[in-house]
Amino acid sequence: MRRSVWTVATGVVFVGLLAVWAVWMRPAGSRQAPGTTVLEVEPAEVQALVVEHRDGVTVEIQRDGDGWRIGRPRPVPASSSAVDSLLRALAPLEARRVIASGPSDGEGDGTVDPAAFGLAPPQAVLTLTLADGSSRRLRVGDPTPVSQGLPAYYAQDERSGAIxxxxxxxxxxxxxxxxxxxxxxxxPLAVDDVRLVRIRRDGVTLEARRDPQAPVAERRWRLMAPYQAPGDTQAIESVLRDLEFARIGRFVDDEPSADALAGWGLASPRAVIEVEYVASEQAETTATVVVMVGHEADEGSRYVKLAGSPSVYTLPQSDLQAALEAAADDWVRRRVLGLARSEIQRISIGMEGRPGPYTLERDPQGGWRLAPQGEALETGEVESWLDSLWRLQAEGVAAVGRGAQPPQRSTGGQATVIELTVAGHDGVPVTRLVIPVPLQAAAGDGGSAALRRVYVEQGQDRLVYEIADDALRGIEGVIAKWTAPEQGAGSSPSASR
Structure with a gap:
């Protein structure tokens, strides 16, 4: 009990001493200033800011179109968010306390020395130039020792002289x-506006383009180098999203020497990333940025430089990882079909050793029929099967271009391949898939490989994908059900497993 009383008493004494110290440190005549405005400007009216620091550094920032640009101490881009944040804080800037009123209200006694508050000279002087040509100036001095329990600084409005x-x-x-x-x-780019990305690394050029006429939502990229193939949206755009959100870690040097650039690995960059994007939809103009990547800097960062600018920065390694690890095979599209389900109008199905071909076609009412029988299929089952086909993802890419060859058919009368030819709404065949049926499964021994190589032909593209066997079994099973003779379903490949 005595210990509790002693603890409470100690706390009371401490709080009392703190209050006495705060009052003692508070300048004579100061008073709380609820609702007192130090400075008030309309952010949209501000055309320029100048900050003069006590150490002689002067910062000049000018409005530049919809943004801002720094003119001094060096001409470099300004952060619009940083400038706008300051201007919002000045609309209006409220006082915490009035230390000394200016002569305009007659309350000043003339005995307050601005130097006692770090205001003669000040730490910094902010000058705002407004659209009408007028200006406002604010002096900022030293931090206060105590201010209602929250950190604060002394400041002086030059117009009134109040502190x-x-x-x-x-x-x-x-x-x-x-x-x-x-x-x-x-x-300054957004992924939706990018039309080309090119990475040069280790003597290899990796390039992908997006059709500028295609809707953004379709996201159809094409790998152009080192070979041509349909592009994988997720892999390509992972590089672009990292760049879109990349933030400079450290400003290293704005006037580097040739020796310094060589030391940072920027004379012969580890990688060069080039991005072309739409700068103005209205004017249909494009712009290009080129990022040069050098040696490792601080732990977890690399030196970088933009072509056309002397400035050197550091960037987190994580913002560059996707670009530094990008490979052509990873940029090849992994979604096998390459079409949206809504684009599909007809699928021709052929199975070696089976009657056919069969045709699955959408009727005018939106249902599905299977020819040659003309049988109406359950819409839900067809839509579910189309979803499975549309979602079919490859585990890897085994061959592209001339090296991509369809699997050979068997001559033994067993169904060894399934061929799907998918046509769009215009009726023109769009994609052909040749799916091998494992011979051991067709023979009924129950075995199957973990991966199967599926040949895909789409326009000028020829690819061989490696696809998980489990992903293909469900697709084959439905085909076998649709194409099996009325009394011979057991002869289908799926049934034999």
């Missing part, structure tokens, strides 16, 4: 490093 305390988060935006206003976004 206030203001929130630290506003003051520190003004007094902080000029680099806090620099743009940290590496490249």
């Amino acid at each position: 206030y305390t203001i929130d630290a988060y506003v003051a520190e935006q003004i007094t902080g490093s000029w680099e806090s206003f620099r743009e940290r976004r590496l490249v």
Whole structure:
């Protein structure tokens, strides 16, 4: 009990001493300032900002179209979010306390020395130039020792001469490093606007293009180098999304020497990433950014530089990993069919050693019929099967182009391949798949390989995919059900397993 009383008493004494110290440190005549405005500007009216630091550094920021650009100490892009954040804080800037009122209200006694608050000279002077040509200036001094339990700084409005305390988060935006206003976004692009990506690394060029006429939602990329093939959207756009959200870690040097560039691995870059994107939909203009990647810098980062700019930065390794590890085979489309389910109008089915071909076709009412019998199939079953076909993903790519050959048919009368020819709404065949049926399964021994090689032909493309056997069994089973003779379903490949 005595210990509890002693603890409470100690706390009371501590709080009392803290209050006495706060009052003692508070300048005479200061008062709380609820609702007192230090500075008020309309952000849209501000055309330029100048911050003059006590150490002699001057930062000049000019409005540039819809954004901002730094003119001094170096002409570099500005972070619109950083500048706009400061301007929003000034619309209006509220005082925490009034230290000394200006002569305009008659309350000042003239005895307050601005130097006592770090205001003569100040840490920084902010000058705002407005659209009408007028300007407002705010001086920011030292941090306060105590201000209602929250960090604050002394500040002075040059127009009135009054001295206030203001929130630290506003003051520190003004007094902080000029680099806090620099743009940290590496490249100004959005994935939806990209039309080309090219990576040169280790003597190999990897290039993919997207059809500029195709809707963005279709996301149809094409691998152009080192060979041509349908592109894999997810793999290609993982590189682009990393670049879209890449943020500069450190500003290394804005005027590097040739020796410094060589030391950072930027004279002969480890990789060069080139991206072409739509800069203006209205003007139908494109722009290109080129990112050069050098040696490792700090742990987990690399030196980078944009072509056409002298500045060198560091970028997190994670923002470059997909580009540095990209390979042609990984950029080849893994979705086997390459069509949306809604695009499919007709599928011709052929099975070696079986009557056929069969044709699965959409009727005018949206249902499905199987020829030559003309049998109406259950719509739900067909749609589910089409989903399985559309979702069919390859585990790997075994061959592309001339090296891609369809599997050989058997001459033994057994069904050894299934051929699907998929046509779109215009009736023109779009995709041909040749699926091998494992011989051991057809022979009825129950065995099957983990992967099967499926030949796919789409337009000018020829590919051989490696597909998990389990993913194909369900597709084959439905085909066997549709094409089996009324009394001979047991002869289907699926039934024999």
